[in-house]
Amino acid sequence: MPLELIADRPGHAVLSSYQEPPLAPDEIRVQSLFSSVKHGTELRGFRADTPDASDRWDGELRLHRRGESATSGFPRRLGNMCLGAVVQVGAEVTTLREGDRVFAHLPIRETHTIAATRVQKAPDGISPQAIMYWDPADFAVGAVRDGAVRLGDRVAVFGLGAIGLMVAQAARLCGARWVAVVDPIERRRAAALRHAADLALDPVAMDAGLEIKQHTDKIGADIVFETSGSYRAFEDAMRATCYAGTLVSTAYYHGEQGLRLAGEWHRNRIQVISSRACSEPLPQASWNFARIREESLALLVEGHLQADDLIDPIAPFAAAADAYQEIDQHPERSIKLGIDHG
Incomplete structure (x- = not known):
């Protein structure tokens, strides 16, 4: 069975097996090539040591409910971004084909079975490291x-x-x-x-x-x-x-x-x-988060933002759990963790 990186409890990462679901007509199956972690936001959830865990966030009132614990959130998948290759295409998918390189906000696991509309084709000439910095x-x-x-x-x-x-x-x-x-x-x-x-x-x-x-x-x-x-x-x-x-x-x-x-x-x-780019509406009415995402990706693709040497360290998938524990316990040894699926 394929494996994925999860936190089975606060502060503990482990590779765990999962069952591959059947492919729906509008879905694709992706074999992971390279993945990465979002250190700040993701590690907060991994540690479960912030008000997000102890004081439930009320989205309607936009404040923490003091003393009202959130749901445990464990086990939870780890990882933030993935570049992969399409290995199977659903009957209704016309925009992608086997072999295409695609990327999306996805956890660290060996495969992904998702709607074709959730991924983007990787532009030619851009490195996996640059995509991880989107x-x-x-x-x-x-x-x-x-x-x-x-x-x-x-x-x-x-x-x-x-x-x-x-x-x-x-x-x-x-x-x-x-x-x-x-x-x-x-x-x-x-x-x-x-x-x-x-x-x-x-x-x-x-x-x-x-x-x-x-x-x-x-x-x-x-x-x-x-x-x-x-x-x-x-x-x-x-x-x-x-x-x-x-x-x-x-x-x-x-x-x-x-x-x-x-x-x-x-x-x-x-x-x-x-500042939080995804908290909408944004101050300038002609801009939204979708436009910011388009612009940031264009800056990476065009080379105006450079990130090829900013994934550090890079660990093989087999060592992903140990590597994740390392960035949590020793932040001085990392910039942004990358996982090479080999």
């Missing part, structure tokens, strides 16, 4: 649009997971003159320097807010992005923002540290924007 590119494009980066702006990006790395590149595409990045993980800082960053700072070794002020004529960055979900990073991001500047957060914050809103917040008139 999701983080969506939220990066949304963030730079929300932050309204302009020609000549000085930009700082706090947090260099997949979204942060894409934000740094997207800000440069929007015309940023100078881009600083901040992350405690050296391999992520090195990746940003290869692509878009002028300055990379380790917030553990130095005062990142002070350093950015000193590198910008004591002014600060015009627009600062916080993508890590760390309260400490949010505080440092405020300290790096210029007077009346803009701080854009794409993150979900949790934990017990809390947030200190001291002098930088009280005195500097900082505009804070919560």
Whole structure:
């Protein structure tokens, strides 16, 4: 029987067998070639240690119901994106044929039996690694649009997971003159320097807010992005923002540290924007999430956003469970996990 990567309980990944369903007339069967993980959102669910687990989200009221636990959510499938080859086509499917390479938001498993309308054909010449960055590119494009980066702006990006790395590149595409990045993980800082960053700072070794002020004529960055979900990073991001500047957060914050809103917040008139590209309606009426997804994919296909070297590490499917535990327990050893189905 084929295998899939699941969490059978909080914090524990395992390969588990599943039964392949019969193929419906409007469906295709896909053999997985390459898959990836969404570290931030997905690991929250994997750990089940945030308000999403302890305080049920009420979609109608758009708030957490304190003290009302959500359903357990386990077992749960793991993984976020898959590139595969079509190996079987339903009788009513006319848009695809066996051998076509397709991709979609799908979990990590050996095969997928899904409606043909749920997948897209992979463009010629694009790498599996670039396709895996379609999701983080969506939220990066949304963030730079929300932050309204302009020609000549000085930009700082706090947090260099997949979204942060894409934000740094997207800000440069929007015309940023100078881009600083901040992350405690050296391999992520090195990746940003290869692509878009002028300055990379380790917030553990130095005062990142002070350093950015000193590198910008004591002014600060015009627009600062916080993508890590760390309260400490949010505080440092405020300290790096210029007077009346803009701080854009794409993150979900949790934990017990809390947030200190001291002098930088009280005195500097900082505009804070919560950015989530798929939360609709978007601020600009002519844009929706579908348009953002089209744009982010086009930027990857055209090579304006570069991600070929940003899937790190890459593990074979047989080692997927161990690799998943590794990124959870040792985030310093990864940027974005890729799974090669071989």
